[in-house]
Amino acid sequence: MIATNRAADTLMILIVLLLAWQALHQVVGATALPGPVPTLAYLAKFVPSERFAENAWATLVCFFYALILSYGIGLAIGVWMGVHRLSGAVGEPILISLYTLPKVTLYPVVLLIFGLSLSGRVTFGAMHGVLPVALLTMNAIRNIPPVYLKSAQTLQLSRWQTILTVLFPATLPEVIAGLRIGFSLTLLGVLLAEMFAAKHGLGSLIINAMQLMQAEEMITIAVVLFAFAALANALLLWIEHQLHRRV
Amino acid sequence: MTATVQDHIHASLSGVTRIYPATAGTRAVHALGQVDLDLKRGEFFAVVGPSGCGKSTLLEVLAGLQQPTAGTVTFEGRAITGKVPDGIGVVFQEDASFPWLTVWDNAAFGLRRNGVADAEIRRRVDDALAFMGLKDFARAYPAQLSGGMRQRVCISRTLVLQPRLILLDEPFGALDAQTRLLMGDEVLRLWRRTGATILLITHALDEAAMLSDRIGAMSARPGRFLDIVVTGWPRERDSKIVSEAAFGEITGRLWDNLRSESMKSLGYSGMAAE
């Protein structure tokens, strides 16, 4: 009962947003901002097209590689800094400073090193995603209540058993939170890289559309990316909540 | 024979009931009532009862923080309606010390709001802090103090306003047993010093038995007074009276009243026969 009420309320907000979109469209005109309905029509036409598929695939591939790097390196750093207290103490403020730094400022360096290649975009994407993964993993490990470890000892668990059956489930929800944030930031990094300087990918498609004043294409791609990011985030959030409930 | 309390009615509740109205998702809760109580001026009255019996509701209705659903509440002869009357001080169960102010500023808070002269503020606050043993911590922040000290800050804040009726809602609930006994002594000192009427809500029978002139034993929800026990202690008392025989009798009598009520409130049924 309460759940459907909430869903209805959220639906209301969505409708309000759509109406606001329509209103803004009336104000600035179709050449600047197409309305929701024409956008939907364009979407139906554009998404199945080959141009979209090509570029979406390029973005997806780049994102996939970047995500593997973010998760792999991020988890490694996070575990090391979580377990090795001194490294954690020394490194945490450094990581936090890097986290708050607009990594965009480092983009030209990445370009200089990698040129306009895929590796450059992958690296830039990974640069964004690795930090939240590392920081949250580190915190998850640090926040394990010491009483868990003491209990494991009194239960005569071996080292591996402790790690697998106690530490891993205990840290899992927070690690997943880090992976979730890392997912969004890696995507952001990849898209930014494509928007600056790339010949393929949805980010570059948007910039192209802007230069050719094709507002419909711009907003359609934006909507598609939004939907993708929102749904992925919702899924990861759901997983996180399920884990929290068990813990 | 020393007179223990004056026979002047300071505050009273007559025919008071309090029902929390139903909201979307919860039904109405009959929390309190019917309650009739006359507080004599200058007496120390404790209310004991099982969890959820409505003790805190009683205190809040008496303070004017809540309106009774039926019945009247009077303080110094005038009915209380909606606002907390001047002359009533309240110390809550939760830590209500303001973490952004020093101990001194915490204590001075109420006085500053009432436009009292600076010199008078300084005098009263210094006095109250000295009395509560917080003089050396005047410049400290509550976060640097223990739970017991923070409650003393809250008491100081109430003290400086020189209330004539002091309501204490389980103020020592979060403290360990030894600290509680010592704080009980503090409250007695406070009581003798100010001459105020004190209403103390507590779930600790020994605390009520040790501190009070009279104790109201409350039933499980909806709370009503099952019994009012008169202790007969002299005004000059402290925690050492726990060794007296009368103490054991009083506590025993309270528990006789409350045992089955407590079981009710904990959801036991059919075990009372044992």
Add this chain to the structure above:
Amino acid sequence: MSRVGWIRIAVVATAIGMLEFCCRLGLIDHRVVIPPSEMADALVRLLISGQANDQIVRTFGIVGVAAMISVVAGFALGVVIHALPRARQALDPFFATYYAVPIFIFYPVMIVIFGLSIMPIVLMGVATAIVAMIIATLNGLDRVPQVLSKVGRVHRMGTIATALLLKLPAAAPHLFTGVKLAVSYAFIGVIASEFILAPAGLGRVISDAYTDFNNRQMYALMLLLIIVATVVNMLLHVVDQRWAERRGIGKP
């Protein structure tokens, strides 16, 4: 300074030192990265010459404006939403997803609507920062202990007095965290927008320097951005910690 602090300085100094070393030895191509000492030198000369001053003032000015708008409007919106539980519930999924979606995708749309001016950049800065402030305001107001309203009434304080003298100070540390985040995100929003496309500003000048192969200029300005962003964030962090310590709130 603690032992950990010294080790940290040593680590950072060693990293910079190694970079300098590798650059000077030619292990890293001069056309890719110039030695840190040269970066610093280029920056000092640039600042002295005053060539980039316009752009510096412009960019940091925009960041400041965007941050201020975000803090004030974010706080106001947070207060309003907090007072309307149903609206808050409805908006919850929106807030939870906001930072998961790439807002920058809308930057080109804004350029088309507002033209290549200062507006889209300020809007991006605000769009990036404001939700963090709203969320922090909601959290801060949540954490105001319920007992404070009762204390307000015992002291016979009106609604406004209770809000200003009790609730606001109680929520202050969390609100300051919001300010910290808003400033940080405003930085990111503005700089990223200037990089993508802007008529002027530090981001624009840096990307121009890149296309012109002017590494000295590029690195000088990059260094400036990194230093300013780091210093500002560190200062805010220190104030935040000091406040949290005094209030006995655990380290975040």
